[in-house]
Amino acid sequence: MSKTSKSNVETPLVSRLNGSRRSFIKYGGATLAASGLLISGCEHLEQILPDKGMGKPEGHPRTVNLGRGDTGILNYAYALEQLEAAFYIEVVNMPYNGISDEEMVIMEDLRKHEVAHRDFLKAALGDKAIISLTFDFSTVDFSNRHSVLSTAKTFEDLGVAAYNGAGRLFESADLLLIAGKIVSVEGRHAAAIRSVLDEDSRSFAGSDVIDGNGLDRAFKPGKVLEAASPFILNKINANQLPKS
Amino acid sequence: MQINYQNLKTEEAIMNIFKLLKNYDVKPEGIENFISRRDAFEKLVGLGKKAAFAAIPLSLAGVAANNKASAQSATSEDLADVLNFALTLEYLEAEFYTMGLDTNGLIPAGKDHSIIELIKFHEVHHVDLLKIVIDSLGATPVSKPDFDFTAGGAFNPFGDYQQFLALAQAFEDTGVRAYKGQAGNLISNGDLLTAALQIHSVEARHASEVRRLRGLKGWILQDQRGEGMPAQTQAVYNGEDNVVQGGVDVTTVSLVGADGVTESFDEPLNKNEVLTIAGLFIV
Numbered sequence: 438m439s440k441t442s443k444s445n446v447e448t449p450l451v452s453r454l455n456g457s458r459r460s461f462i463k464y465g466g467a468t469l470a471a472s473g474l475l476i477s478g479c480e481h482l483e484q485i486l487p488d489k490g491m492g493k494p495e496g497h498p499r500t501v502n503l504g505r506g507d508t509g510i511l512n513y514a515y516a517l518e519q520l521e522a523a524f525y526i527e528v529v530n531m532p533y534n535g536i537s538d539e540e541m542v543i544m545e546d547l548r549k550h551e552v553a554h555r556d557f558l559k560a561a562l563g564d565k566a567i568i569s570l571t572f573d574f575s576t577v578d579f580s581n582r583h584s585v586l587s588t589a590k591t592f593e594d595l596g597v598a599a600y601n602g603a604g605r606l607f608e609s610a611d612l613l614l615i616a617g618k619i620v621s622v623e624g625r626h627a628a629a630i631r632s633v634l635d636e637d638s639r640s641f642a643g644s645d646v647i648d649g650n651g652l653d654r655a656f657k658p659g660k661v662l663e664a665a666s667p668f669i670l671n672k673i674n675a676n677q678l679p680k681s
Numbered sequence: 682m683q684i685n686y687q688n689l690k691t692e693e694a695i696m697n698i699f700k701l702l703k704n705y706d707v708k709p710e711g712i713e714n715f716i717s718r719r720d721a722f723e724k725l726v727g728l729g730k731k732a733a734f735a736a737i738p739l740s741l742a743g744v745a746a747n748n749k750a751s752a753q754s755a756t757s758e759d760l761a762d763v764l765n766f767a768l769t770l771e772y773l774e775a776e777f778y779t780m781g782l783d784t785n786g787l788i789p790a791g792k793d794h795s796i797i798e799l800i801k802f803h804e805v806h807h808v809d810l811l812k813i814v815i816d817s818l819g820a821t822p823v824s825k826p827d828f829d830f831t832a833g834g835a836f837n838p839f840g841d842y843q844q845f846l847a848l849a850q851a852f853e854d855t856g857v858r859a860y861k862g863q864a865g866n867l868i869s870n871g872d873l874l875t876a877a878l879q880i881h882s883v884e885a886r887h888a889s890e891v892r893r894l895r896g897l898k899g900w901i902l903q904d905q906r907g908e909g910m911p912a913q914t915q916a917v918y919n920g921e922d923n924v925v926q927g928g929v930d931v932t933t934v935s936l937v938g939a940d941g942v943t944e945s946f947d948e949p950l951n952k953n954e955v956l957t958i959a960g961l962f963i964v
Binding site: 542546549550552553554555556557559560561597600601602604605607610611612613614615617618619620621622623624625626627628629632638639641642647649650651652653654655681 | 791792795796799800802803804805806807809810857860861864865868871872874875876878879880881882883884885886887888889890893898899900926927929931934935936937938941942944945946947948949
């Protein structure tokens with residue numbers, strides 16, 4: 438099993454949440470409980486409470502429509518940040534065998550950052566936000582270092598390519614800037630994960646992701662969602678997103 | 682729209698972000714190419730030798746033609762100004778790493794050397810790419826300034842590897858903030874914006890790696906420049922402690938705490954702020 442001595446590294450954040458496997462659901466709930474401001478200032482609780490569909494009602498999570506325009510792009514980002522946050526919450530809850538101190542700190546930091554991105558986007562979207570998605574990490578062996586770090590690498594590189602590709606879809610320069618503030622942090626993550634995972638010391642910006650002009654990848658939403666779809670049980674409808 | 686971030690309740694903040702969204706709702710789709718795709722293509726073809734080592738992305742070949750023209754559309758001159766500003770920074774980085782690698786015994790063989798070599802490779806290619814794209818806009822790339830990486834004797838980066846790494850960190854973290862600050866100025870041209878973002882995230886990867894090589898985390902905590910960084914580099918980190926994004930104080934909607942929030946969002950610098958930092962090293 439993945440129980441290591443690292444369980445004592447739990448931050449106050451985690452201990453407030455209890456360590457159940459599905460605690461990323463509760464994590465969402467705890468976030469709401471802590472943000473009294475938001476709740477007291479909002480008449481429509483159903484807008485901010487975690488979606489009831491989270492627990493797979495009738496075994497089939499709801500289809501999610503991202504919407505149109507800048508709202509659609511923010512929802513697209515929100516879906517990806519939900520995915521990353523849920524993943525790192527799982528990783529920190531049950532650290533893989535033989536995790537080093539350095540790696541544990543990185544995993545905890547990445548969890549924090551992705552949760553901050555997720556919570557911010559949810560708040561920014563308000564009642565336009567999509568529901569909390571349901572994830573399937575059954576292809577990840579959370580006790581295995583390589584499995585976890587390879588998945589992290591995939592997610593971080595994908596996040597970078599997603600934001601890079603989505604920038605041109607924004608109408609609002611203010612929202613473009615906010616996306617820019619997030620994507621560079623994803624880039625920092627990608628480099629760190631690659632540098633702890635890969636033998637090649639050039640992997641942090643390896644030629645598998647950076648082309649001969651020194652450019653990182655930029656993917657359209659369709660390509661990103663296809664890559665993310667094995668991990669997301671909800672069907673995501675991105676048809677209304679801006680095309681260019 | 683002016684937002685008073687200090688006294689803003691979250692609900693208001695959310696409404697504000699939607700006002701921002703609304704303000705940008707209408708964006709007429711005119712077609713106003715400043716130079717034709719054929720012109721741009723011919724210019725690129727004319728630079729065959731330079732461009733041969735790596736194919737220029739197709740989207741950039743048609744950079745002017747694909748302009749998402751609108752009432753707010755920037756002129757090719759405006760766009761070239763932004764790119765020339767970026768070019769100045771890339772010159773600085775490229776020359777810095779080139780000089781470092783040319784200094785015998787400065788950069789330890791093995792891991793460090795291969796990391797710095799790759800970063801230099803990217804910066805040199807950013808220089809080449811920006812020059813070509815500026816050309817294709819019908820503008821003239823600025824020439825390389827003369828650099829003094831000792832900043833008038835304050836630093837000794839080519840005699841002291843730790844100082845070399847410290848300045849590398851400052852340059853990369855500045856580069857990230859500089860590109861971020863210019864993204865909005867490229868919004869009328871999707872291809873240029875995308876290319877700039879593709880450089881931006883490479884700078885972020887570099888920054889993370891150099892920081893980690895120095896024993897720091899890859900991300901920026903509050904507005905801290907980090908251990909071992911000279912006080913003169915503080916301007917690179919000022920303002921990174923912001924926790925309010927789009928009118929939302931993120932500490933009120935997330936449990937991660939102020940430190941975590943500041944790490945989660947990198948902040949931009951405007952052109953003047955960047956040139957003040959870079960100016961230390963320009964003769």
